[in-house]
Amino acid sequence: MSMSLLRALVLLAPASATLAATAATPQGDDNDHGWHEVATLPMTWVSSMSFASGKIGFAASGAGQVLKTTDRGRTWTPALDLTYPYYWFAVQALNENDIVAAGSIDDTSGHVEGIVRWSHDGGTTWSDDLVLSNQGYPFLQSIHFWDASVGFGVGLGSPNVEFRTTTGGLTLTDWTVGALDPNGSWFGAQVSALPNGHVRLSGITYCTSLDFAATFDCRPSIDAVFDGVTFFIDDDNGWVAGGGGIGVPVGSPPQFEGWLHRTTDGGTTWSDRVLDGPWPIRSIVFINRHDGWAVGGGGSFGGMYVTHDGGKHWNVEFDAGFGPQTCATSEYQIYCAGYDDNATTHIYARDYDDIMAGKFD
Secondary structure, eight states, X not given: XXXXXXXXXXXXXXXXXXXXXXXXXXOXXXXXXXXXXXXXXXXXXXXXXXXXXXXXXXXXXXXXEEEEESSTTSOOEEEEEOXXXXXXXXXXXXSSSOEEEEEEEEOTTSOEEEEEEEESSTTSSOOOOEEEXXXXXXXEEEEEESSSSOEEEEEESSSXXXXXXXXXXXXXXXXXXXXXXXXXXXXXXXXXXXXXXXXXXXXXXXXXXXXXXXXXXXXXXXXXXXXXXXXXXXXXOEEXXXXXXXXXXXXXXXXXEEEEEEESSTTSSOOSOSEEESSOEEEEEESSSSOEEEEEEETTEEEEEEESSTTSSOEEEEEOSSEEEEEXXXXXXXXXXXXXXXXXXXXXXXXXXXXXXXXXX
């Protein structure tokens, strides 16, 4: 969804829309693919989720909200409830108390500010805005902290920018800003950051850092078109993906495509497309080197692909009828969320303890 369309939908939302995020549906019946809907959230655009424990999680919504669940995703209530021109695109729960949200203030005059806010009491209260940049970068789209001191965020712009801290990121003076790749114009929202400080991210270019995002080496995208989704399970095994409306003449119906590549040597070499289908891929999650999901789509189409051989082969596991945008795991559960054409977020979940028990690696 474009920023202009998102802004228009938020402005058209009724005043009571901020309360609608508490609505939820019961868990669905068991089925052969395992996925069931745990919540529907009207007038929300969830683009990021992070779970602090099996029960407690947070979600960033483009409608100016950070949502919280305390019952494994069944119900969600606003922990941070702001209105236009606030947009939240990323959230990370470092633990049940310390939560960081990233996004932008973007008004109709075109003035943009990339911002973060902190909560240290589980979302009950929040800091004031930390305006990391007002240089015209559309928004701060991803955030990651390894611990209470070291973290970084990626701003979407041309050139793209990185915000980094080694002193906690609680004040403006804690952050530094710089061009991540002067030759790149954007990166996707899903960034891979391993516990050892090795970072990979992709978009128009593909970049790697081996020093906790202090410096990056970049090259052209893995796919000849572009990428945007990056996930590494360790320093050898990783995947990139992307997709969108490809090669469509102006005025013609959109033709969507999604793809995925894999590496088993840390990105030295990459496969050809091992997945090439009609759903643009928006998120990748692997639970070991063999078993993983690639999800995506948009509006009224999309769903979940699954692999059990490290991404060599993929099958449709669930045709969801909407486009999942983000996934998170917690205590043998995988959660995926995305929004449909009616600005309603759907959150689906499935167990994977049976996979781990049978194929643990």
